[in-house]
Amino acid sequence: MLLDSIFAARDRRIEKKIRREIEVMLSHELKTPLTSILGYSEILMDNLDGSDRENYLHASQINRKSKELVRFIDNMITVSVLEFNPRVYYQSMIDLNAPLLDAVNEFRRGLTPVKKVDLSMELEPNVHVMANERLLRKCIMELLLNACQYTAEGSTPFISISLSTSSDYAVLAIKDKGIGIPASMKERVGDRFFRVENADTAHTSGLGLGLFLVKRTMELFSGTFHLESRKEQGTQVSLFLPLCSDRAGTL
């Protein structure tokens, strides 16, 4: 009896590992055709620039949708890797301002699905933590996209970012004035594949991996993630990461 349950547990672990490996492999295989769709649609947009508005809009829609797919696939890969082989994310001492500013620049460069975003920042300089810069940039990007996406349709997203230190922690907070999260759903935010789905979010798309990814990343770097939200008033996500003892050091 005991032996049966040990074997069953082992089989479940192996099955889960194989499923994750297939997920990662499939996701990588999807990247090459996606590169073609993304690339050809952009070339088409270049060639149609101003000359044929209707076809330009069709090409830009293909481009926008393929960027959404890229984001989903990247998140799937990152989540799988975080669960099964997080050691591949090398950690070093970084200034949290670097991934934050990179993410904000990338966000401004056009990943935002709406044209105008009201974005303000208050950043403390030289905030050093042990982490993986690219992974943190990805998390910050997810939070910015969420803040933008979960704003009432037709309204200008308002996002404020603050980076500060508090005793032994770096605190990065991203706040929006969006549609907020109903109290009944707050507990489940950050679960894998969980999305707030109601009439207010009907215009949004996603797999519900963004906050799960943020949560897992914080666990990897011995940090925490805190969410405050009020329906129709907005959401604030705060990331807490242990400060490096040698704050003045360089890499």
Next chain:
Amino acid sequence: MKKILAVDDHEDILNIIRAKLSKNNFDIQTLSDSTAVLHRIEEFQPDLVILDIMMPKITGFEICAAIRKSNINPQPIIVFLTAKDMDFTRNKAAEVGADGFIPKPFSPQELLENVQKLLVNR
């Protein structure tokens, strides 16, 4: 006019790179056979080589290392393209002597900006 050689086993990727870079005044040649890269570099003498990493027969890492060990002079700038954007891939790229790294999927505009940045002092 700066010369660029793009190497990838996917024709679609080569078509996209060719379309974007030729429109922006680069002299671009493409190659899908990874075994012919060194010979083509000697003939064409590109300023910059865009190399896919995962190719049949010989990988981009091996090609890059071979270029760096060769007598090719001047040495071209080498940029990797890859769908496997992990820290160890980036470290390996730096180890074999690459100058840049562009993860797939990439936007042609981002590729153009990266290439222009790398060629600015050439």
